Amino acid sequence: MSKITVHLAQTVDRSYRIEVKPGALDSLAAFILRQRRGSKVFIITDSNVEMLVGRKIQRKMYEAGLETLLLSFPAGEKSKNQRIVHALHTQLLAGDIRRDSLIVALGGGVVGDVAGYVAATISRGVAFIQVPTTLLSQVDSSVGGKVGINHPRGKNLIGAFHQPMAVFVDPDVLRTLPQREFCSGLAEVVKIAAALDRRLFQFLERNAHRVSKSNPKLLTEIISRCVALKAAVVEADEFESGLRRSLNLGHTIGHAIESSTNYSINHGEAVAIGLVTESTVAHRMGLLSSRELDRLISLLKKLGLPTGMPQLRNTTKFFSSLSADKKSVGGRAKYVLLSAIGSCVIGVDVSTTLVQNVVMESRRVR
Numbered sequence: 001m002s003k004i005t006v007h008l009a010q011t012v013d014r015s016y017r018i019e020v021k022p023g024a025l026d027s028l029a030a031f032i033l034r035q036r037r038g039s040k041v042f043i044i045t046d047s048n049v050e051m052l053v054g055r056k057i058q059r060k061m062y063e064a065g066l067e068t069l070l071l072s073f074p075a076g077e078k079s080k081n082q083r084i085v086h087a088l089h090t091q092l093l094a095g096d097i098r099r100d101s102l103i104v105a106l107g108g109g110v111v112g113d114v115a116g117y118v119a120a121t122i123s124r125g126v127a128f129i130q131v132p133t134t135l136l137s138q139v140d141s142s143v144g145g146k147v148g149i150n151h152p153r154g155k156n157l158i159g160a161f162h163q164p165m166a167v168f169v170d171p172d173v174l175r176t177l178p179q180r181e182f183c184s185g186l187a188e189v190v191k192i193a194a195a196l197d198r199r200l201f202q203f204l205e206r207n208a209h210r211v212s213k214s215n216p217k218l219l220t221e222i223i224s225r226c227v228a229l230k231a232a233v234v235e236a237d238e239f240e241s242g243l244r245r246s247l248n249l250g251h252t253i254g255h256a257i258e259s260s261t262n263y264s265i266n267h268g269e270a271v272a273i274g275l276v277t278e279s280t281v282a283h284r285m286g287l288l289s290s291r292e293l294d295r296l297i298s299l300l301k302k303l304g305l306p307t308g309m310p311q312l313r314n315t316t317k318f319f320s321s322l323s324a325d326k327k328s329v330g331g332r333a334k335y336v337l338l339s340a341i342g343s344c345v346i347g348v349d350v351s352t353t354l355v356q357n358v359v360m361e362s363r364r365v366r
């Protein structure tokens with residue numbers, strides 16, 4: 001018998017830049033040209049974004065001399081599945097994708113997750129750029145390299161870590177975003193502030209009435225602060241073994257709401273409800289004061305977000321989704337709980353009965 005060690009030192013610098021500025025999209029083609037990657041550029045987008053900006057960007061790339069193919073799939077969470085991934089793999093192979101090609105993920109969090117997963121898996125990994133077009137993807141999902149799809153057993157259960165080579169955040173593209181989607185993005189903003197930054201939370205409380213799609217200056221500031229926080233967390237804990245788990249605040253319950261309502265409640269809305277429900281659990285456990293809980297609920301309401309549990313047609317599915325959560329250990333869900341605005345505790349073992357009680361009470365006072 002022999003013992004051989006495979007020494008794997010990290011030799012490649014995978015650092016990347018995140019550009020947050022109105023008009024950032026105008027510099028995308030020039031940036032790609034500077035990378036001098038061999039063959040084609042493949043833009044992956046969804047059916048809405050294709051029409052709104054996708055074709056325009058493809059034309060700009062073409063004018064800059066880049067051979068560009070645009071692939072699109074039906075918009076919406078239900079497209080985060082194996083069938084769409086397979087179809088994209090097939091189209092990329094038909095388009096002669098090579099390891100030195102480049103994929104551009106142009107769209108919201110669904111496109112970022114799907115296109116990123118496709119980029120991670122095709123030809124054992126092709127470079128990709130994130131171009132987020134929803135508030136949610138600009139403040140959160142485009143940074144950090146978590147990519148993946150859903151499985152009938154639960155949300156985001158299939159995936160990989162694949163960091164982008166750059167992120168282009170252009171707040172101007174948010175002008176066409178439906179109000180419901182805009183609010184949904186604000187839920188992740190509140191999550192980031194509540195989990196990590198008390199001053200950002202206070203800033204949001206003071207400015208809640210001014211937050212809107214037509215206030216690009218304020219939006220750019222909020223997006224930049226969120227992205228800086230997320231970048232720092234990813235730098236400290238890329239593979240989510242500790243600190244990064246704090247960004248799952250509100251998501252254990254949030255994911256179960258999404259999958260048990262068959263995704264009729266969108267991600268941000270489910271996160272808002274998850275934040276309140278999980279923080280109520282934290283309060284009952286003596287971790288969070290009632291004043292801080294009230295501040296959280298009040299800010300979410302001011303930003304147009306739901307805070308009470310929806311009518312669940314299938315409570316069994318909801319509670320079984322909770323235990324299918326990736327964060328669970330030995331069949332028990334592990335929670336990230338708020339201990340004060342701006343700080344949280346990771347890996348808390350919570351009694352199932354307490355969660356059930358809080359969920360049922362929240363349904364009654366909806």
Ligand SMILES: NC(=O)c1ccc[n+]([C@@H]2O[C@H](COP(=O)([O-])OP(=O)(O)OC[C@H]3O[C@@H](n4cnc5c(N)ncnc54)[C@H](O)[C@@H]3O)[C@@H](O)[C@H]2O)c1
Nearest residue numbers: 048075076108109110111133134136141146173176177267
């Ligand atoms: N990978 C991560 O770290 C991470 C983090 C948070 C959320 N997520 C994932 O992100 C997803 C949610 O993302 P989302 O809220 O962006 O949803 P989404 O991608 O479905 O976008 C929402 C809707 O807005 C449309 N849209 C996108 N850009 C637009 C624009 N500029 N103008 C008009 N319409 C536009 C889309 O076509 C879609 O209909 C979830 O699947 C969630 O799991 C991932």
Ligand SMILES: [Zn+2]
Nearest residue numbers: 188251267271
């Ligand atoms: Zn999220």
